Amino acid sequence: MAPRRMRKFVTTSENAAGQRYRIWTGKLLIFVQLIFVVAAGFIFGTIMLVSWIPRFAVASYPVVTGNVIARAPITEWGVPRTDFTIEIPASSQVVHAFTQRYLLDQVPSEVRFHYSGDPSQQVYLFEHEENPLWIGLVCWAASAILVGLVIYYRRIIFSEESKGRQTI
Numbered sequence: 001m002a003p004r005r006m007r008k009f010v011t012t013s014e015n016a017a018g019q020r021y022r023i024w025t026g027k028l029l030i031f032v033q034l035i036f037v038v039a040a041g042f043i044f045g046t047i048m049l050v051s052w053i054p055r056f057a058v059a060s061y062p063v064v065t066g067n068v069i070a071r072a073p074i075t076e077w078g079v080p081r082t083d084f085t086i087e088i089p090a091s092s093q094v095v096h097a098f099t100q101r102y103l104l105d106q107v108p109s110e111v112r113f114h115y116s117g118d119p120s121q122q123v124y125l126f127e128h129e130e131n132p133l134w135i136g137l138v139c140w141a142a143s144a145i146l147v148g149l150v151i152y153y154r155r156i157i158f159s160e161e162s163k164g165r166q167t168i
Contacts, residue, residue: 034150038143045139048132055124055132064088064115066095071104086111086123093119099129 070085080101087094097113106128113123 034146038146041139041143045136048136052132058114058116061114061116063112065110065112068109068111073104095119095123097123097125099125103128
């Protein structure tokens with residue numbers, strides 16, 4: 001006999017020979033998938049928000065114009081990216097910007113970015129890159145909505161089971 005809380009996920013049937021067997025309904029699979037999607041959305045949203053923090057820190061620096069002198073496809077943490085080598089004409093300093101791979105040919109030869117004056121720091125091409133803050137917030141909001149749906153539908157299923165009704 002299945003535990004009381006698991007009964008809604010298991011159904012018993014008989015075949016033509018009279019043998020009884022249990023069939024798992026799709027409800028458990030749906031709940032497991034929803035929980036996985038919620039966890040993945042929360043983790044991905046957290047990664048996006050953590051990657052937004054350095055961009056927020058440089059937003060107060062002055063905007064500088066530079067010339068792209070090299071474009072190289074690279075892989076950073078297993079993610080295909082593009083390394084732009086940018087020269088600042090006023091000071092002849094060279095800085096690097098790491099962007100999404102699809103921007104390799106779309107970024108013009110003259111770019112603008114926030115610059116702190118330290119050439120060892122990575123710069124962000126704010127006119128061409130997406131803002132990871134919005135991606136992170138959308139992932140967190142979607143996860144919160146799915147958590148609400150899981151809680152709401154679990155409550156309905158358990159309340160119908162306790163009243164003796166057969167659930168879907």
